[in-house]
Amino acid sequence: MSRPFNELQAQRHAIHLMSNLLSIRTNTSPFTLVLDDLNQRAMPFLQEMVIRGLSRNVKVILVSFEGTRIHPAVRQVPGWSARTGREILKGVEQAMSDHKESLVIIDNMYDTVVMKGIDITELFNLVVLKFASTLVGVYHTDMFVQPSASGTDAYAPQLLEILKYLATSIITCRSLSHVLAAKAARERSLPEPTFGMATGAEGIVQDLNANDPRGIVLEAEFRRKSGRPESETYFLRRAVTTDYHQPLxxxxxxxxxxxxxxLLRQHPAYSNTTATGVGGAAGNEMETSFNLALTDKQKAARENVVLPYFDAQKQEGGEGGRILYDMGEEDDFDEEEDEI
Known part of the structure; x- marks a missing residue:
């Protein structure tokens, strides 16, 4: 597909990419890695994928380590109660065997690979290659990763780096309130605020404005077959009943x-450039107790002010810039200094 050459085509192209990912279109993204934390969980994004998958008669399978309340139409493979990783793989294979197209969601990739010992390559080959289906894995970026006890693995890549290398799409979940606060700070040339565990404060793991109910911000990176990535930031609001037709x-x-x-830049709260600061001033004005703006009368008076040495600039014969000075009675003329 040729690259868009104007802004309207670029917007349509970007929304088309995210729409195909949410609707689980064939070969759109075989393995989607979703990064979240306590400040913004990936649940709204996953719920939208489940709804659109079930509406298209796609078999949805959830390998559950954390979720307890799921839709009855979703096939659950309990990961937390499985004794071995082989048991989980067998359950996923059995759930996919009776359907043409499936969506496999794993709500905790760290527990799947590290705690249960599942080979990520084997899981990828089972879901993507054998059954030609879609795999979605969630990785919590604020999870404490235990260092390897073996000295031979000291230089081995971390699990997150391996998942990013294998993923065909990477979705990072952000809270809308936090994104707007960071944008307001950038517009005022202030340091961006930190939230949750990033603050470094003892006992703080989640911010008060976490998981904004208005919707979720998605920082997406789509990796094409050519290797060229495409990045865009989206806003996904909560779905309502009127967004869908009556079910068949x-x-x-x-x-x-x-x-x-x-797109996030199309959101009214994000596109508003008149961000209000603490003192009520606009984002591009200084917070002062007096007004720095000029009235029309003051502007006209400023235009009529004659600048110093302005007459010297009107001289002809290449003498522009010559200083004109008339000596007064109190001036002492020194002939010796003048000769030097």
């Missing part, structure tokens, strides 16, 4: 009427 017989959800995921 035998399906829990109806198909999507119109795409409602948008």
């Amino acid at each position: 017989q035998g399906r829990p959800f109806g198909t999507l009427k119109q795409e409602f995921v948008t």
Whole structure:
């Protein structure tokens, strides 16, 4: 596909990429890595994928380590109660064997690979290559990673780096409130605020404005077959009933009427450039107790002010810039200094 050459085409192209990812279109992204933390969980993004998958008659399988409340149409493979990783792989294979197209969601990739000992390559080959389905894995970036006890693995890459290398799409979840606060700080040339565990404060793991109910910000990186990545930031609001058609017989959800995921820069709260500071001043004004702006009368008076040495600039014959000075009675003329 040729690259868009104007802003409107670029917006349509970016929304089309995210729409295909959410709707689980074939070969859009075989392995999607979702990065979240306590300040913004990936649950709204995963719920939207589940709804759109079930509306298209896609088999949804959840390898659950954390989730307890799931939709009855979702096939659950309990990961927390499995004794070995082989048991989890066997459960996933059995759940996928009776359906043409499937969506496999793992809500904790760290526990899947590290705690249960599942080879990520084997899992990828099972879901993507053998059954030609879609794999979605969630990795919590604020999770404490235990160092390897073996000295031979001291220089081995971390699990997150391996997952990023294998992923065909990477989605980073951000809270809308935190994104807006960071943007307001940048516009005022102030340091961006930190939230949650990033503050370094003892006992702080989640900010008060975490998991904004208005929606979720998605920082997406799509990796094309050519190796060229495409990055964009989106805003996904919570879905409502009117966003979908009436479900067909035998399906829990109806198909999507119109795409409602948008680019973040199109969000009214983000595109508003008049960010208000603490003192009520606009983002591009200084917080002072007096007004620095000029009235029309003051501007006209400033234009009529004659600048120093302005007459010297009107001289002809290449003498522009010559200083004109008239000696007064109190001036003492020194002939010796003048000759030097």
